[in-house]
Amino acid sequence: VAAMSTGTFVQLEPLNYRGGARVEPVDSSGTEKAFEPATGRVIATLQCSGENEVNLAVKSAKDAFEIWRKKSGMERGQVLLEAARMVKEQKDAIAIMETINNGKSIFEARLDIDTSWQCLEYYAGLAASMAGEHVQLPNGSFGYTRREPLGVCVGIGAWNYPFQIACWKSAPALACGNAMIFKPSPFTPMSALLLAEIYTKAGAPPGLFNVVQGGAATGQFLCQHRHVAKVSFTGSVPTGMKIMEMSSKGIKPVTLELGGKSPLIIFSDCDLENAVKGALVANFLTQGQVCCNGTRVFVQKEIIDKFTKEVVKQTQNIRIGDPLLEDTRMGPLINGPHLERVLGFIKSAKEEGATVLYGGEPYEPTDPKLKHGYYMTPCILTNCRDDMTCVREEIFGPVMSILSFKTEAEVLDRANDTTFGLAAGVFTRDIQRAHRVAAELQAGTCYINNYNVSPVELPFGGYKKSGFGRENGRVTIEYYSQLKTVYVEMGDVESPF
Numbered sequence: 001v002a003a004m005s006t007g008t009f010v011q012l013e014p015l016n017y018r019g020g021a022r023v024e025p026v027d028s029s030g031t032e033k034a035f036e037p038a039t040g041r042v043i044a045t046l047q048c049s050g051e052n053e054v055n056l057a058v059k060s061a062k063d064a065f066e067i068w069r070k071k072s073g074m075e076r077g078q079v080l081l082e083a084a085r086m087v088k089e090q091k092d093a094i095a096i097m098e099t100i101n102n103g104k105s106i107f108e109a110r111l112d113i114d115t116s117w118q119c120l121e122y123y124a125g126l127a128a129s130m131a132g133e134h135v136q137l138p139n140g141s142f143g144y145t146r147r148e149p150l151g152v153c154v155g156i157g158a159w160n161y162p163f164q165i166a167c168w169k170s171a172p173a174l175a176c177g178n179a180m181i182f183k184p185s186p187f188t189p190m191s192a193l194l195l196a197e198i199y200t201k202a203g204a205p206p207g208l209f210n211v212v213q214g215g216a217a218t219g220q221f222l223c224q225h226r227h228v229a230k231v232s233f234t235g236s237v238p239t240g241m242k243i244m245e246m247s248s249k250g251i252k253p254v255t256l257e258l259g260g261k262s263p264l265i266i267f268s269d270c271d272l273e274n275a276v277k278g279a280l281v282a283n284f285l286t287q288g289q290v291c292c293n294g295t296r297v298f299v300q301k302e303i304i305d306k307f308t309k310e311v312v313k314q315t316q317n318i319r320i321g322d323p324l325l326e327d328t329r330m331g332p333l334i335n336g337p338h339l340e341r342v343l344g345f346i347k348s349a350k351e352e353g354a355t356v357l358y359g360g361e362p363y364e365p366t367d368p369k370l371k372h373g374y375y376m377t378p379c380i381l382t383n384c385r386d387d388m389t390c391v392r393e394e395i396f397g398p399v400m401s402i403l404s405f406k407t408e409a410e411v412l413d414r415a416n417d418t419t420f421g422l423a424a425g426v427f428t429r430d431i432q433r434a435h436r437v438a439a440e441l442q443a444g445t446c447y448i449n450n451y452n453v454s455p456v457e458l459p460f461g462g463y464k465k466s467g468f469g470r471e472n473g474r475v476t477i478e479y480y481s482q483l484k485t486v487y488v489e490m491g492d493v494e495s496p497f
């Protein structure tokens with residue numbers, strides 16, 4: 001992979017990973033095509049794993065779990081630490097794979113790989129410190145608690161951060177002593193395999209991290225399997241509802257990392273230069289295909305003209321093109337239908353009265369090999385109203401809607417008037433206002449004077465329909481473990497019978 005250039009990669013090896021090796025699935029519930037978004041080429045045709053393959057993957061994970069759960073936290077941490085070292089060592093090769101399969105710029109893909117190995121390193125550190133508590137009771141009796149793993153956990157991923165999602169799920173799961181079966185999105189099947197190989201080489205027992213490829217049907221087999229103890233899902237709200245419904249039938253805990261339509265509030269007393277940079281980071285990473293993007297940009301009336309002018313100027317300068325080139329900052333969208341969907345939102349925004357100040361058009365890079373890629377120019381919409389489709393719905397593309405506001409109370413009401421609650425941001429120099437606003441925003445993550453930074457030490461997850469449960473941070477240990485209470489009698493049993 002290290003020598004790859006755009007337009008050359010083809011997938012030849014099997015894409016499932018079971019028992020410590022790449023395997024072809026024993027049965028299939030259909031096929032899916034995976035593309036290189038930069039060129040529109042098909043790079044792999046997936047056999048979607050059928051029920052028999054899922055059963056084998058669960059069996060293999062269960063066997064590995066029996067070995068892994070008996071290891072000390074320190075021993076588990078050592079494997080995760082070695083895996084982190086290997087991810088760091090192979091950063092460029094993994095980032096190239098991610099760029100080829102997802103379309104994000106190589107510049108960004110490298111940052112994603114950094115947040116991935118950092119996640120492994122962080123949970124490696126936490127693994128040894130997981131402990132219960134000792135509680136003294138009357139007459140010398142006592143109790144203690146044990147934090148125990150859940151068993152075989154399933155991770156189901158979206159296509160926008162394929163490798164990072166696989167790490168954000170597997171690192172805390174394995175640190176807690178679980179095994180994991182990961183199902184990537186069928187659009188981005190590649191990079192999870194690299195993680196699987198790394199875990200094996202780092203010393204994880206074969207089967208501890210299996211990869212099962214496929215779409216909805218495969219996902220259902222996994223969620224419904226009676227030996228699966230937990231499902232952690234990243235994806236859209238409608239699929240999240242289905243996952244929750246299936247898990248409820250088995251009384252299985254779920255983590256749901258779903259979509260968003262997050263507000264970014266820019267007060268007139270902000271540092272304008274930072275606010276403009278913040279708005280770009282909040283909207284255009286990974287071609288705007290980011291769950292927590294601050295796509296409703298509320299700007300206080302006094303500075304809206306100045307802000308908008310500067311945002312347009314900087315958006316015009318974003319270099320679109322071959323995502324493997326070092327100076328590219330925006331690659332193609334994930335696939336043709338998604339590009340059409342995003343362009344459809346822009347069309348309806350115009351019909352509903354918004355003004356396209358810049359972009360929002362299909363884009364054809366000059367390099368002929370990119371002719372069939374899924375490129376568009378990033379789009380700035382103004383004259384937006386809160387009731388417009390582009391302001392209410394998750395577009396999942398590079399489309400920023402700018403809205404004007406007058407007062408803090410008004411903007412808070414409008415910012416919170418959404419069924420989503422993944423993230424929110426505020427730019428102001430007034431420290432009291434910053435914290436007051438952050439406290440009132442109905443979102444799982446609130447950024448003050450920045451946006452879309454996600455250090456592994458801080459929990460990440462949603463309010464409202466954006467989901468529940470958290471990834472990253474110490475708290476995620478609680479989502480991948482269960483608490484056992486042990487009562488110890490030091491006297492005689494007193495019986496009323």
Ligand SMILES: NC(=O)c1ccc[n+]([C@@H]2O[C@H](COP(=O)([O-])OP(=O)(O)OC[C@H]3O[C@@H](n4cnc5c(N)ncnc54)[C@H](O)[C@@H]3O)[C@@H](O)[C@H]2O)c1
Nearest residue numbers: 157158159184185215216219220235236239257258259291
């Ligand atoms: N909150 C977060 O951390 C986060 C991160 C990334 C993406 N997302 C969200 O993900 C969405 C985009 O991703 P997507 O298009 O891949 O989402 P999606 O819901 O279409 O698919 C997500 C995953 O679910 C699988 N799936 C689909 N139907 C299923 C079913 N019935 N049972 C089991 N699995 C099923 C898919 O194959 C895929 O692996 C956006 O809404 C985005 O906001 C959220």
Ligand SMILES: C[N+](C)(C)CCCC=O
Nearest residue numbers: 161290291292452453454
């Ligand atoms: C790393 N980011 C930019 C915060 C994205 C997290 C995952 C969301 O899609």
